[in-house]
Amino acid sequence: MGIIRTGKQLVCFEVAEIKTRTAVQEEAMTRAEAFDKAWRLGIKGDFSLYDEIVHTDYESINQGVKINRDVSKAVLAGIGKMGMYGPCRVIYENDDFVCLHRFSRVIDEVFFSLMTAVSYKDGKVITQETIREPLDEDPSEGQDWNWEDYE
Secondary structure: OEEEEEOOEEEEEOOOOOOOEEEEOOEEEEHHHHHHHHHHHHHOOOOHHHHHHEEEEEEEEEOOEEEEHHHHHHHHHHHHHHEEEEEEEEEEEOOOEEEEEEEEEEOOOEEEEEEEEEEEEOOEEEEEEEEEEEEOOOOOOOOOOOHHHHO
16 A cells, blocks of 8 residues: 655555456466466476467567477476476566566576566467576575475
């Protein structure tokens, strides 16, 4: 809750976030929640949610290379063999676009900060691009989460 000064009168206000819930695998979740869950399941080899929410014409930019839906699935499966995603924070979300921030860990001691932009067409993921920055330290240090929470 915040306060706005209008003349001499104080007016209270609240900032409210409205999220569109979609029925995914018979579970109501936001687009961001569905994306995050689909990618987490994908790195574990389960592409059922991915197949449900990703458009057949999907394209992704991965390390500067444009890849299609099937290659993207293979990349996710490869990540699962040597890495994992940490917590996900939604930066922005509406019916057409989602922006997420996540951390990832690769081979136990290599850490990245990830910013992902996701666009939608016909209610499905049509494009996504992730930019990653290497981190010098484990982002879970001194935080209220640890990597075991996301295994």
